[in-house]
Amino acid sequence: MSNTSNVVLLSLSGFSTTANYKITLFSLTLLCYCLIVVVNVSLILTIILDQNLHEPMYVFICNLCVNILYGTAGFYPKFIFDILSDIQIISYEGCLLQVFVIYTYATIDLSVLALMAYDRYVAICRPLQYHSVMSVRRIAVLIGLSWLVPLCCEVMVVTLTSTLKLCGSKIDKLYCENWSIVKLACSTMPANNIVGLIIIAFYCGHFLFILWSYVRLIRSALKSREGKRKFTQTCVPHLLCLLNVTSALLFDVMYSRYGSASVPQSVRNFMAIQIVMMPPILNPLIYGLILSKIRHRMVALCMMADERFKLRLKA
Template sequence: MSNTSNIVVFSLSGFSATANYRITLFSLTLFCYCLIVGVNMSLILTILLDHNLHEPMYIFICNLCINVLYGTASFYPKFLFDLLSDIQVISYEGCLLQIFVIYTYATIDFSVLALMAYDRYVAICRPLVYHSVMSARRTAVLIGLSWLVPLCCEVLVITMTSTLKLCGSRIDKLYCENWSIVKLGCSTSPANSIVGLIIIAFYCVHVLFIVFTYMRLIRSALKSREGRRKFIQTCVPHLLCLFNVTAALLFDVMYSRYGSASVPQSLRNFMAIQFLMMPPLLNPIIYGLILTKIRYRMIHLCMKAGQRFKLKLKAAFF
């Protein structure tokens, strides 16, 4: 650990603003996390159990939900534990692991959303070749790349961050974040900033690709009534989720790099965790409510579960 000036733990100073209402915040956070796990698991199981939903679009949605469970698991359990603790610290290795998982969660989201935009473009603009273009094998390869590329990018970032010599151990957030570690460096590191900006630009290209694709889709959908119906039914949820994820993440990244220290700590905390709270909770609800196949299947499963519960009650009492 010589390259880190013998720093083995970091203190998370963002919790200073939560001292007066930790129990209330703990209860709300626990409820929010249970809700996130519940709605995402429901969507995953609905898609996995129904063979009619084993199509590229629904497989991509299933991957988004799996990614949510992966990403939020790196934040919520530790955050809940810290709310009940007198001292909020995290080990050096644990900090790097948390950075790795949270950042890969965010970038995998953009990768999968880009795949979903491409899938909808082929389905609406080139329907005759859809099944040959989006074959099961190609879908599997695209999903693999949507996870592998972000993981490789973050391995590079974490490797560079781990070589920094640090002259501080106080992180002004509720969780570990790469830019906060870079700011603790004893000297400026242009390489870290450049690599970070390149990766941000790379995923900004993802957003531009998605926007351009949906512009093409809108132009194509306006030509026919069937196209408009298909666009509203399958593409509007993707656009809502894209806006949700992009706004939340961009807000956090821009504030982390250029935000003012004069902003109240409680407001900074909210801005820091919104991309770990709003997209994981809202996205599966959006898909579940708007996508007809998923909505009907979930209602069917709920009714089936209710009937089984009634039968068990009758068997128990009669």
């Protein structure tokens, strides 16, 4: 591929260290993706099928799982195909699409976590007003905004990125991300940096709001035994998931912006895929194992399925 501004295909150079163990990596990646799909679909179906779980907190968890399926669909199929390929390339349009999907996945995740923090704040700090504040209509509006705003933000980012003329075609990563494309540009436009900084500041505000909510929650929970019980049962899983998501995002941002070529490629690859590997697996497992309502319902569904299977075998 020539070094021109009319780049049609981009190469993903992060696969340079995977040639010697393609089959192993392919098997592990396929297993990982299957696990992600199974645990998230199981959690979604459990929440949808059980009327007792049709509460704001569980609706938000269901949205997290749907977002995980959406985000990982933008990474794993292409990644699995590239592992077995001799040449790892992607079209410029496909690269922009992957940027859009993965970035919206990350920002929607943070938006829904902010909604969950707000929900827990109202439930514990303002319990008498909970049902009036978290009405069905308001929940629908908040969920709609948690998806619509990130989608609009990333439309702006991708649109501005698509106007850049590229003087290179080599992306030093396993998948496409915006900063990697910007680094290939012949020159950058101030609008790209300004919009990027505004969006980063906006989602940093989400993170600060979540921290503020949990500080208030902890203060309120320490005042009574009932508050401590509620906090332990419903807030600890959210905190674990928040830590999981933010650490993965931090890995990705630090690698993209400040990653050094002196760091081994395998280490850089591990840092790069954290955002599409750890939260999609760990978050639904955390909710499924720690939240008693979901855990008991999933166990009951598994037992029912096992009994039906045994009855069919006997028949």
